[in-house]
Amino acid sequence: MPKIRVGLVGYGKAGQAVANVLSGDTRFDLRWIARRSIMAEPQTHSGIDIPVFGLAQHSFAELFDRDRVDALVDFSSSESIRVYGEEVRKRGIMLLSAISAYSANDLDYARSLGKDSRVLCSPNITMGINFLTVAAKLLRKIAPFADVEILEKHFKEKPEVSGTARKIAEALEIGQENITSLRLGGIVGHHEVIFGFPHQTVRLIHDSIRREAFGTGAAFVLEQLAKCDRGFYTFDDLLLSLIRTELLAAPE
Numbered sequence: 001m002p003k004i005r006v007g008l009v010g011y012g013k014a015g016q017a018v019a020n021v022l023s024g025d026t027r028f029d030l031r032w033i034a035r036r037s038i039m040a041e042p043q044t045h046s047g048i049d050i051p052v053f054g055l056a057q058h059s060f061a062e063l064f065d066r067d068r069v070d071a072l073v074d075f076s077s078s079e080s081i082r083v084y085g086e087e088v089r090k091r092g093i094m095l096l097s098a099i100s101a102y103s104a105n106d107l108d109y110a111r112s113l114g115k116d117s118r119v120l121c122s123p124n125i126t127m128g129i130n131f132l133t134v135a136a137k138l139l140r141k142i143a144p145f146a147d148v149e150i151l152e153k154h155f156k157e158k159p160e161v162s163g164t165a166r167k168i169a170e171a172l173e174i175g176q177e178n179i180t181s182l183r184l185g186g187i188v189g190h191h192e193v194i195f196g197f198p199h200q201t202v203r204l205i206h207d208s209i210r211r212e213a214f215g216t217g218a219a220f221v222l223e224q225l226a227k228c229d230r231g232f233y234t235f236d237d238l239l240l241s242l243i244r245t246e247l248l249a250a251p252e
């Protein structure tokens with residue numbers, strides 16, 4: 001299999017961790033990284049030969065022309081998609097956007113790019129949280145009579161209720177009042193879905209350890225998306241298709 005050539009936009013806390021994972025994975029060839037800042041000096045990722053460009057000085061068209069990529073991975077901000085969108089469409093470049101908070105308009109625009117390219121948007125890109133959500137939805141369907149509560153724990157300074165916890169609540173069709181938040185110490189991210197049955201309790205737990213988990217998720221998506229037709233996908237679509245294949249392959 002030829003390597004998937006990747007361009008990455010966004011080189012902040014998440015983007016740097018994603019660059020660490022993709023640049024160390026033999027399935028991918030991370031060609032370049034773009035960020036918003038004006039760069040006084042040429043920069044490379046962690047001293048490896050991966051150039052980091054400032055979008056104030058270089059357009060996406062120029063970056064795509066300079067060094068062709070098969071996929072663009074977005075860990076920047078919600079505005080970027082309007083900047084690179086038409087180039088992605090024109091060139092049929094695969095797009096993985098991990099932006100957590102798109103407006104309904106931006107999401108519609110991302111969806112429209114799926115007519116010409118393979119596009120996946122995922123507000124949570126970790127395999128673990130996506131798997132936990134699918135498993136919790138399944139149990140909720142099988143046992144609608146069980147009580148369901150969500151517990152989320154994060155570092156002391158996090159002011160708001162976890163967006164991931166709110167998304168899990170939506171997926172399970174339970175109210176936001178069923179989310180309990182604890183703020184203590186330096187916890188990176190803990191999400192727990194608790195099912196209370198009359199005589200037993202089931203807990204589905206996910207703990208984030210390092211931001212590199214975003215890179216592992218991005219790598220999974222890129223590999224799966226490369227096998228898909230043009231269209232707009234969610235992480236759920238990829239996961240459910242794999243689960244379906246596994247279940248059908250299982251002996252009865």
Ligand SMILES: NC(=O)c1ccc[n+]([C@@H]2O[C@H](COP(=O)([O-])OP(=O)(O)OC[C@H]3O[C@@H](n4cnc5c(N)ncnc54)[C@H](OP(=O)(O)O)[C@@H]3O)[C@@H](O)[C@H]2O)c1
Pocket residue numbers: 009010011012013014015034035036037038055074075076077078079080098099100101122123124125126214
């Ligand atoms: N889906 C997920 O699971 C997941 C996980 C983590 C983060 N995210 C999302 O990823 C994004 C970045 O998060 P973060 O924590 O890494 O934030 P961050 O540390 O603030 O970094 C943001 C990065 O994006 C760049 N950037 C911002 N606006 C840009 C624009 N218009 N064009 C090009 N580059 C731009 C910044 O460039 P400069 O460095 O030059 O300022 C910076 O490198 C957020 O949208 C966040 O919601 C999603």
